Structure formats: C-alpha cells, structure tokens
Amino acid sequence: MRKVLYILGNLSDEDIEWMARAGRRLDLAGGQVLVRQGEASDSLYIVLEGHATVDVAGVGTVARLGSGEVVGEVSFVDSAPPSATVSADGRCIVLALAKREIEARLRSDGGFAGRFYKALAIFLADRLRGTVDRLKYGKGQTMDAGRIMEDELDEGLLDQVSLAGARFERMLRTLMAARG
Template sequence: MRKVLYILGQLDDEDIEWLARKGRRFQPAPGATLIREGTPVGELFFVLSGEVVVCVSGIGEVARLGRGEVVGEMSLIDSAPPSATVEAAAGALILGVDKRDLQARLNDNPGFSGRFYKALAIFLADRLRNTTQRMNARGGLAAGAVMEDELDEGILDALSLAGARFEHLLARLSDHREHGV
C-alpha cells in the first residue's frame, strides 16, 4: 500500500475527487492482463483490493501487489514500453484512469502536475534505494523479497493524510457505483 500513500500524500482533496470522477472501477477476471510487457499502456491502475501479479519474460513472477498499489506509472514518465506484464489475481478490484485524461489534467493544471510528479519522484527514488539495498544485502535481488526499511521523516507527515485520502477515494467510488455513476 506504500505506493498509493506516496501519491495520495502529495495530492490534494480536489485531485482525489477528480480521480474518483474520471476513474473506471472494474473487477477483471482472474488472469486478465492489465499491462503487457512491451505494449504501450493506456491507463494508470490503482489496486483497490485483491492482488495483481507482476511477471517478466524469462524470469516469471517477480511480485504480487495488493491493495493500494499503483501500476502503469512508468509509462507516464517516458515513452518506453512496459518492462513487465501485470495480470489480475482472483478478487482484484481496480481503478483505471485513462492516460489521455491524466495527461490532459497534467497539462492543464500546473498545481496537480507538480504534486503528481513530485509524488512519482519520491516513490521512484524510494524504489531505487530499496532495490539497491536488497541487491547489496543479498548479492542479488530475489523475487518477492521484501526489505524492511524506514520512511523519510518528510514522508511520514503525509502518510496519515494519504491513508485517509485512499479511504475517501474508495468511499467515493462506492458512492458512484451505488448511484449508477
């Protein structure tokens, strides 16, 4: 759930409302492909519940990501195709945000753009730091390895608010579904 906390910790309430309005909530069939290695991604995906499985050609499963994880964010940073395939596991509930809608908001709203890219930069720096630590500690990166680590103090301040925003996003999506929106 750490990734969504980085992102929602930087966004404001209006940004969360926008995600709830623009996002497409869906429950893919088990094994359904959300992202295919080497194929451009059309959406940014938030895992609302359940899990997704990340696989890399020639290696196999490298991770299982659960509630609060975000996938497809790298495609917003550069135009390189995805380096992994992401498939839904049984019971996954996903929020997909169309990349074109997201790009339009990034272009039209400088405040959102700054907050969003800062969140991605914080997350990607943390991911690189953790990967490097795991590789150094183990002489290589083991699939599914989890490194216990500490969060930067500046990030800790935003975590509680980010958790509340994630719960608000889930509630808003539930309201949309119940009212046929």
C-alpha cells in the first residue's frame, strides 16, 4: 500500500477524482495478464486489491506486487515496451488508466503534469532504491517481502501519508460503488 502513497500524496483531490472517473475497474482472475513483456501496453494500472506477479523471460518471478502498487509506469515514461510480464496472482482488482487519457490530461493541465511526473519520479526512485537493496542479498536471493526497511518512507513524505491514505480509500470506495 505504501507505494501508492507516493503517487496520491503528490496529487490533488481533483486529480484523484479525475483518476477515479477516468479509470476502469478490472476484476482479474489468477493468471490473467495485465502487461506482457515486449508488447506495448495502452494503460497504467494501480493494484487495488490482491496481488500480481512480475516475471522476466529467462529469469523468472522477480517481484510480487500488492495493493497500491503501480504497473506500467516505466513504459509510460519512456515509451519502450515493457521489460516484464505482470499477471494476476489469484483474484486481483486494478484501476486501469488509459495512457491516451492521461496524456491528454497532461497536455491540458500543467499543474497536473507537474504533480504527476513528480509523483512518478519519487515512486521510481523508491523502486530503484529497493532494487539496489535487494541486490545486497546476493544473486538468487530476495529480501523478505514482509521486511520493513528503517528508511522506507522519506521523512519529507510523512506529512503526505495520511492524506494519501485517505485519498486511496476514497478512490476505492468510488470504484467499488461504481461496480454495484
């Protein structure tokens, strides 16, 4: 869940409302593919419930993503095809945001663009730091997914955590209500 806090903590309430309205809620079955390695994806995803696995051809499973994780952000930033396949690990609910809609909003709203790209930069920096930390454990080993790092949240972001958590909960309620 903490990953989405980087995104939602930097966006405004209006941005979050737009994401909830513009996005599609997808209820996936185990094994259903969100992103396929080497194939362009037309959406950016936020895992709302459940888990997804990240697999790299020739390597195997490299990560397991949970609630609040973002999928497809690297390809969104650099337009290169995805470097991994991401699949639902059991039942998984995601918010799918069409890249063309995000790009249109970025072009029409400079404030949103600044907030969105700052949020992605912080998110990607955190992911890179986590990857580097896991490399310390040696080839073929992974860090315990449940382990909490002492410096997991930058102190400068702590003020935004409560607000971001409330925004995530509001987004979930909006999306779940739209389902019914």
